[in-house]
Amino acid sequence: MPSMNLKYRDIICLVLGVGRLRKHYEGGERTDKDELLNGKPLYRYPAAFSSDGITCMGVGTLDTTSELAPSSFGELYRGVPGQQAEVIVSPNGQYDVRLNVRMESVVPAAKADQK
Incomplete structure (x- = not known):
């Protein structure tokens, strides 16, 4: 089953652990360079996601x-x-999917609700 790439305007993330810097890959090999998004280093965190809270x-x-x-x-x-x-959705088993969500910046949900 191939992965699907979706766009969402409002998605809530529950952080489930410590993040780490993403490293850039070239030709399938990991390099010492950090992966960048708009010139800023990209971090990866384990998380759970909701679109409706x-x-x-x-x-x-x-x-x-x-x-x-x-x-x-x-x-x-x-x-x-x-x-x-x-949001990239890919199979994680027969009855399960895995999500990879990329957002340039995140803020605590309470702060976002106050704006």
């Missing part, structure tokens, strides 16, 4: 330029207003 769409990874503190575990984040999230 109630239903879990699935789990996977969040790629963002926002450097979240290690204490972010269990906190809710969403993208800044007007930003679209790129």
Whole structure:
């Protein structure tokens, strides 16, 4: 089953662990260069995702330029207003999917709701 690439305007992320810098790959080989998005280093965090704040769409990874503190575990984040999230859905087993969500910047969900 191939992966699907979707766009969302509003997606909520529940951070499930500590992030790490993404590294750039060339020709299938990892390099020492950081992966960049609009000139900023890209971090990857394990996360769960929702589009309505109630239903879990699935789990996977969040790629963002926002450097979240290690204490972010269990906190809710969403993208800044007007930003679209790129969601790649791929199979993770017979009855399961894995999500990779890329958002340039994320803020705590409470702050996003106050704007």
